[in-house]
Amino acid sequence: MEGGRVQYNPRSVEEVFRDFKGRRAGLIKALTTDVEDFFQQCDPEKENLCLYGFPSEQWEVNLPAEEVPPELPEPALGINFARDGMQEKDWISLVAVHSDAWLLSVAFYFGSRFGFDKTDRKRLFNMINDLPTIFEIVTGTAKKPVKEKSSVSNHSNNNKSKPNAKVRESPVKISKVPLPKDEDEGLDEEDEEEEEDEHGDALCGACGENYATDEFWICCDNCEKWFHGKCVKITPARAEHIKHYKCPSCSNKRARP
Numbered sequence: 001m002e003g004g005r006v007q008y009n010p011r012s013v014e015e016v017f018r019d020f021k022g023r024r025a026g027l028i029k030a031l032t033t034d035v036e037d038f039f040q041q042c043d044p045e046k047e048n049l050c051l052y053g054f055p056s057e058q059w060e061v062n063l064p065a066e067e068v069p070p071e072l073p074e075p076a077l078g079i080n081f082a083r084d085g086m087q088e089k090d091w092i093s094l095v096a097v098h099s100d101a102w103l104l105s106v107a108f109y110f111g112s113r114f115g116f117d118k119t120d121r122k123r124l125f126n127m128i129n130d131l132p133t134i135f136e137i138v139t140g141t142a143k144k145p146v147k148e149k150s151s152v153s154n155h156s157n158n159n160k161s162k163p164n165a166k167v168r169e170s171p172v173k174i175s176k177v178p179l180p181k182d183e184d185e186g187l188d189e190e191d192e193e194e195e196e197d198e199h200g201d202a203l204c205g206a207c208g209e210n211y212a213t214d215e216f217w218i219c220c221d222n223c224e225k226w227f228h229g230k231c232v233k234i235t236p237a238r239a240e241h242i243k244h245y246k247c248p249s250c251s252n253k254r255a256r257p
Contacts, residue, residue: 013120016110017127020103023053024134025207027099030059031092031138033206033232036252039088042080050075051095053103073105096135104128137208140225205247206231220247 010016030038030051041061042049052060052075064074076098083091107128111121132142203210204217205225216229216236221244229235232247239245 010110011114013124016107016124019055020107020128022055022057024103025057026053026059027134028137028208031096033248035249042083044080044083046080048078049080050077051079051099073109075102093139096138100133100135132203132208142203204228204231218245220245220250222246222250
């Protein structure tokens with residue numbers, strides 16, 4: 001269908017959750033890394049517009065579905081009308097809240113349509129609830145690890161400096177990629193557990209996924225959010241030459257009329 005509105009019917013809890021995560025990723029992209037493009041598309045002079053997220057992790061600003069009733073629950077209508085009537089960050093937060101509500105309505109629409117019982121509905125909700133909301137990602141209120149505190153505490157209790165402490169203290173905040181074997185021989189199991197605890201709750205400001213030890217991460221020096229390198233198109237080699245990193249959202253911010 002036009003605009004990527006290809007419908008399919010996930011029938012299991014896992015399939016519905018996968019559909020949820022894909023749509024969520026697309027909406028997060030619209031409100032973070034693609035926020036400049038999203039802002040421009042929401043022209044108040046146009047008709048009632050909606051923000052759609054698709055299982056393919058893509059997003060679209062478009063008119064609501066013409067059929068009544070629609071195939072799926074529809075997102076909040078007319079998000080473009082409020083764009084210039086409030087602060088941009090407040091407007092983005094408002095869209096994020098409505099997007100969270102829409103994602104839940106779609107997920108439980110599938111659950112109801114395909115007869116999920118009480119146990120399946122509870123399991124689906126718990127899987128969804130383990131992820132931060134779009135509102136939490138956009139506003140920066142999602143749970144973050146207390147990196148600085150744990151680093152100081154570990155230094156005072158253990159004379160051995162952590163292998164990535166120097167990297168974290170450098171102008172570009174980079175999450176440590178796995179060390180070469182010869183450099184990693186001095187780490188014992190306790191150090192590895194502390195490292196995992198320190199980063200375990202980190203969430204990518206672009207896709208909202210958790211930190212993983214085998215992935216390259218970089219932190220924005222402006223908003224203090226962490227990002228997968230692949231989500232913001234930054235490689236470890238390129239990061240070494242960046243003295244002050246700004247994420248796409250912070251780089252695109254400018255004064256609004």
